[in-house]
Amino acid sequence: MPALFRAPSTLLAAGGALLLVGAALPLAGCGDDGPHPIDDVRKVSKVDPRELLERSHDERFARAFPGGQRTTPPPGMGSGSPKPAPAGWTWTTPEGWKARPKSGMREVSIEVPGEPPADLAVFVLPPSGMLDNVNRWRRQMGLGQVAEAALAGMAYEHRGEKAILVDLRGAYEGSGRKDRFLGLLKMHAGRLLSVKFVGPEDLVTANEQKFHAFLKSLAPQSGGASPHGGSPHGGSAHGGGAPGTPPVGDEGGLKGRLTWDTPAGWASIASASGQRIATFRIDGAPDIEVRINSLKGDGGGLQMIGRMWANMAGQTPPTEEELAALETISVLGREAVIFEFAGKRPVERGGEPVDVLLLGLMCTLDSETLFVRIIGEASAVAPQKAAFLSLCKSLRMKE
């Protein structure tokens, strides 16, 4: 018998030792949970301007939905649909509480000093179920779900309207300490008013009266600015335009709000298409179509539009250098890019390639992008270039 197999104990020892080593080694890397310094900082000499486009959450996550399209947002939620004018609110900040600037979806943000401080926030949200919200808050506090019947015990009256007042004790978002959560939910003018006040139990309890005083002061705005500085519904801080440029395209889209001077020899025809703002035909050139339309967000971005239009004109997609060198004009107070692609239209059904010319304008606004495009046989489109540019320059918002 080979010596190896006469020593089963050696084999066992080898196997056992290996198992121990294998099990112990992963533990060696554990335990590093302190803050990490950011040591990788890179200089960028020229930031891609598309990075500076303000995108709504719908636009940012557009690729999450089939075909890259945004789902129809709940009424009043997405930037894509006309927003019902949200109700403004006024309030009085209790003494000793520190009002913070409005951020994200917070209509009101207040810090209640303490160690650690408590946080009060007011949200005005699309309508949704009270029970869902109560259970969401309970989950945040590490508590179990409750049934619909439990809501009866939370009934509250806020400024003459039915509301729900929630009082929860637990550890907020796994804080590991004793927290208290006071929350108010109320439907008002088709929107859900949500007030949450959360922090260390002692601090919240000590400020409970002030919280109720705050609730009492929280009222629908009857007009005029908030007494606490700034509009409670101020627009985006990152408009695409120059400082001082009024927001464009934010409210209800451009359709119906945009106007222009139709060039001589052009005729506007009815536009039924959803995102089409206008369509023109040109006398003597029935195959040429000129259109004005808009898309939400950046409309796919400069590169994608450039590639798409180049492709339509049978051209090679522009490089980044070529995109950066495109001519610009001022439209609606913004810098708009002019594309010009001349090429041969791809052969279709065996026909001869045709010389085509595409002229396009892309103008990125606050929450949508405006496009003007003309395409057709080069010999017919080229004489219309001046008219195309004059149309673009005449674009303006209706008084």
Added chain:
Amino acid sequence: MSQTETSAKPRTLPPRPTKAPKSVGTRILDFLGSYALAMVILTMLLVLTFLGTLEQRHRGIFDVQKDYFESFFHVCDTLGFPIPLIGAVPLLALLFVNLTVGGMIRLRKGRGTIGILVAHLGIALLLIGSLVEHSLSTNGNMSLRPGETSNTFRSYYDWDVVVTEFAKDGSGERYVMPHERYADMSDGERVTFQSERLPFDLVLSGYQRNSVPRRAPGAGGIDGYLLQELEPEEKAEYNRPGVLATLVADGQRDEQILLWGMQTGPHLFEREGRQFGIDMVRKEWVIPFTLKLDRFVKDDHPGLAMAREYSSYVQKIEDGTAQSIHITMNEPLRHRGHIFYQSGYDDIGRDRNGEIIYRTVLAVSVNPADKIPEISCYVIALGLLIHFLMKLFRYIKSENRRQRHAAAA
């Protein structure tokens, strides 16, 4: 008689020299260099490979490779019950020790074992090469359209969270939160990043390796969205990760932002009058030169739209000098520690003549040990050649001797 009796008297044998007890160090060396350990390691590697191969029936190669061959320990349940396994990393490390102690240090040195020694050196070199590759290599891809230039390549699997501060002159500064610092977080764990130059700390939590943003029911979620976890894709490069980023200023939670790998652009925000954007992007590396694609060539099989061969004509631009290079599937570009393999292509449109325009995809590897497997194979082959040739000569010699003896008899 007496002489006979004397001669019949049993001889007393000289006392056998008693073996000195082995020291602990010697025992450990015996164990580390033993055949038994080698057999156990090789058997475990065999089992690991077998189960790892089975596991690929329903999981992608990237995940299986990570769990079985780049780990220390793994519990396999591919057979329906848990099997604890030591990962390939400690097994190969021990195999290296075993080979060094038993196959080189304690090997009986002589003419007869020189081939074995060389072959063992080759195997040890191969193991060192694996360690270097595992620890130091970087892999990604670079895609180029005709006429496009690039000096970066991107990871297939890793995603960094990047905060960019936008300056008024159009420049920017990117603060990179690397994938490896946060992607291993467990449920409920948070990873904090901070820089003296930023007016906030960034806390990452709830990392999902593959996810999709969904509208939150009711009023929940972050800005109306939740990150829904998805099963990992079989091809790991198709995973779309997501993470919750929390800005913390002065110890207070300031803003929460959901980040998703496929989002269309950064989320913008302003702090202390400074403008920032936060995004989740594929990890990117800069290379010390630039490549420009002149043209991509694809040959199809006759009558089929299936590629027979494809290659890229590129220019390597460095210090203002351009050099034309042809990268094919079997002829990668190797330069300054970077290797560019022709790995794929995309159809991105048509040119003015109706011809399809392709974007080339080059697999990029930075591997300081990329030549080691080849060298190791030569060394092992040389060792085995020496060993078997010596065996052959010895056999021929003994055969000759046997035949001479037979002829003499």
